[in-house]
Amino acid sequence: MQSIIDILKENDIAPSMQRIKILEYLKNYKTHPTADMIYQALADEIPTLSKTTVYNTLKTFTEKGILMALYLFSNEVHYEYNTQPHIHFQCTKCNKIYDLYQSFDHYNNDLIDGHKITEYHINLKGICKNCLEKGK
Amino acid sequence: MQSIIDILKENDIAPSMQRIKILEYLKNYKTHPTADMIYQALADEIPTLSKTTVYNTLKTFTEKGILMALYLFSNEVHYEYNTQPHIHFQCTKCNKIYDLYQSFDHYNNDLIDGHKITEYHINLKGICKNCLEKGK
DNA sequence: TCCATTTTTATAATGGTTACAAATAAGTAA
DNA sequence: TTACTTATTTGTAACCATTATAAAAATGGA
Ligand SMILES: [Mn+2]
Ligand SMILES: [Mn+2]
Ligand SMILES: [Zn+2]
Ligand SMILES: [Zn+2]
Numbered sequence: 001m002q003s004i005i006d007i008l009k010e011n012d013i014a015p016s017m018q019r020i021k022i023l024e025y026l027k028n029y030k031t032h033p034t035a036d037m038i039y040q041a042l043a044d045e046i047p048t049l050s051k052t053t054v055y056n057t058l059k060t061f062t063e064k065g066i067l068m069a070l071y072l073f074s075n076e077v078h079y080e081y082n083t084q085p086h087i088h089f090q091c092t093k094c095n096k097i098y099d100l101y102q103s104f105d106h107y108n109n110d111l112i113d114g115h116k117i118t119e120y121h122i123n124l125k126g127i128c129k130n131c132l133e134k135g136k
Numbered sequence: 137m138q139s140i141i142d143i144l145k146e147n148d149i150a151p152s153m154q155r156i157k158i159l160e161y162l163k164n165y166k167t168h169p170t171a172d173m174i175y176q177a178l179a180d181e182i183p184t185l186s187k188t189t190v191y192n193t194l195k196t197f198t199e200k201g202i203l204m205a206l207y208l209f210s211n212e213v214h215y216e217y218n219t220q221p222h223i224h225f226q227c228t229k230c231n232k233i234y235d236l237y238q239s240f241d242h243y244n245n246d247l248i249d250g251h252k253i254t255e256y257h258i259n260l261k262g263i264c265k266n267c268l269e270k271g272k
Numbered sequence: 273t274c275c276a277t278t279t280t281t282a283t284a285a286t287g288g289t290t291a292c293a294a295a296t297a298a299g300t301a302a
Numbered sequence: 303t304t305a306c307t308t309a310t311t312t313g314t315a316a317c318c319a320t321t322a323t324a325a326a327a328a329t330g331g332a
Contacts, residue, residue, distance in 0.1 A: 014329085016279065036319080050281045055320065071259075075211045075288075076319065089251055100248055112236055114265035115225055123207075123257040129250035150298085152310065172288080186312045191289065211319070212288065 011064040021046060022057045023066070023081070032070060032078040032088070032097045072097065072123055085120065091128035093135075098128060147200040157182060158193045159202070159217070168206060168214040168224075168233045208233065208259055221256065227264035229271075234264060 004024050008015040021042055026033070033041070039054045058079055061067040070078040072090055078097065087100040110117050127135070140160050144151040157178055162169070169177070175190045194215055197203040206214040208226055214233065223236040246253050263271070 014278070016328085018280070034319085048281075052282080052321085053280055056280085059321095071207050071209055071211075073207055073257075075207075075213070077211070089248070089253070091251070092254075098249075098251065100251075102248060110262075112225070112238055112260070113234075114268070115227070115234065115236075115260075115262055116264075116268055117225070117260050117262040118228075119261035121209075121259040121261070123259070124248070124251075124253050125255035125257070126246075126251055126253040128252075132250070132252055150309070152297085154311070170288085184312075188290085188313075189311055192311080195290095 007066065011066055013060060013064065018046065018049065018053050019057055019060075022054060023061065026067065026079060026081045030080065030099070032072075032080050034076045034078055036076075038079070071121070073125060087122040087124060089124040089126065089128070091131055092125060093127055093131035096128060096130075100124070143202065147202055149196060149200065154182065154185065154189050155193055155196075158190065159197065162203065162215060162217045166216065166235070168208075168216050170212045170214055172212075174215070207257070209261060223258040223260060225260040225262065225264070227267055228261060229263055229267040232264060232266075236260070 004020050004027065005015045007023065008019060013019060022038060025038055025041060029041075031037075035051070035054050035058055038058075039049065039051050042049055042054075058067065058069075062069050062079070066082060067079050068082050070080060070088065072078055072088060084101075087102055089098040089100050090096070091098070140156050140163065141151045143159065144155060149155060158174060161174055161177060165177075167173075171187070171190050171194055174194075175185065175187050178185055178190075194203065194205075198205050198215070202218060203215050204218050206216060206224065208214055208224060220237075223238055225234040225236050226232070227234070
């Protein structure tokens with residue numbers, strides 16, 4: 001069980017208070033937040049927090065591979081703490097983003113038509129279980 | 137063999153010169169252009185063309201299902217004339233976007249974990265055949 | 273403590289996109 | 303055709319997410 005500070009140190013990132021809180025947030029709340037959502041969530045706890053710091057930190061974390069940047073169905077970038085490969089599903093009714101752990105054949109195939117594949121991003125759209133039930 | 141004008145009329149869109157040219161461009165050049173790329177490409181031919189018209193037109197076409205909006209690995213929206221389902225692959229070296237016609241199992245599965253799936257967007261990243269050969 | 277370096281912050285700038293309202297074009301009835 | 307109504311295009315300003323910049327603050331070592 002790795003602490004937030006350990007993760008930062010292992011990646012040669014000085015564990016400042018802002019960085020700890022941002023990574024902690026992403027590790028605890030797996031809601032695929034945007035930079036603004038993270039800023040809003042932490043602004044109370046860290047009144048001096050700057051949105052630039054959030055952007056800088058997310059950039060650093062992403063470059064180090066601690067976070068994954070998600071380009072879903074809008075111009076906003078969503079972020080998540082990197083775990084195992086999985087699929088994203090966004091509900092068109094409630095906009096909630098779900099993680100799906102379906103296994104896809106081609107996760108294990110790294111050459112298609114001669115192109116070397118390094119990343120798979122599978123984004124599904126539809127109506128989630130909750131919204132389907134409500135709609136009845 | 138359906139003409140551009142027919143496609144527009146079938147979708148209850150008046151076939152103005154701007155709309156014809158924009159749809160024609162997307163039908164002929166399958167390069168997944170952004171709004172700005174389309175504007176740049178047509179600006180010579182239609183000197184009075186406004187970027188707003190390009191955006192309005194792309195929005196109309198997308199709402200009618202004539203075009204597909206693609207959210208790949210940036211904040212810019214790419215557009216393409218809707219054909220059969222396929223996968224996108226973007227090269228990290230040359231940024232070119234490739235269409236791949238791999239068949240994925242789950243194209244035919246419309247219910248995952250109780251969620252109703254209506255759209256599949258599979259976006260791959262890596263190094264394309266061309267760039268691999270150049271890199272040798 | 274002093275000083276150099278890192279990190280954070282506020283502000284301005286950028287870039288893609290949208291809102292708005294005026295100008296133009298198209299369609300229709302007399 | 304004209305007069306009038308509606309649809310479409312256009313230029314401009316606004317918007318919003320993100321990035322650049324430079325000053326302020328914090329950190330860490332000599
Ligand atoms: Mn996820
Ligand atoms: Mn395509
Ligand atoms: Zn839902
Ligand atoms: Zn390439």
